Amino acid sequence: MQARDIMTPEPVFVTPHDSIARAAELMRDYDIGIVPVVDSRETMRLQGVITDRDIAIRCVAESHSPSCEVSDHMTSSGIDAVQPDMNVEQVIVRMERDRIRRIPVVDDRNRLLGIIAQADLATKVGPTEPLLVEELLQQVSERRVRH
Secondary structure, eight states, rough: OBBHHHHHHHHOOBBBBBBBHHHHHHHHHHHHSEEEEEEETTTOOOEEEEEHHIIIIIIIIITOTTTTTTTTOOOTTTTOOOOSSSSSHHHHHHHHHHTEEEEEEETOOOEEEEEEEEEHHHTTTTTTTTHHHEEEEEEEOOOOOOO
């Protein structure tokens, strides 16, 4: 099974110039915790992601305005993505390594094609490979120690 087989295709997205309020509205309306950030609606090149945690910690907790741009609070460095033809085991290794719950799927030009969440793995891979999914959940859920 490959990434394209388990991804959610054509996910909702924002651009860096959209407002934090717009990103939060999409999260609410689609019941999601992450929105990919693309450079433009035309090119769809992945620039980063904005998560519910980014909004809570970088915007709300700092008393910033909901009209702030996504670019002010998004995560843009260290974003890992997978290719659609990567096998599920490779996807899981990346998610475990980076301890992330969701990962974008991009083509060879870095255009956003989809997103894979833990729920996708649980529902599409879990029935046939439960130990793979269990290991991912355990790795990602381990508490990080902050100093």
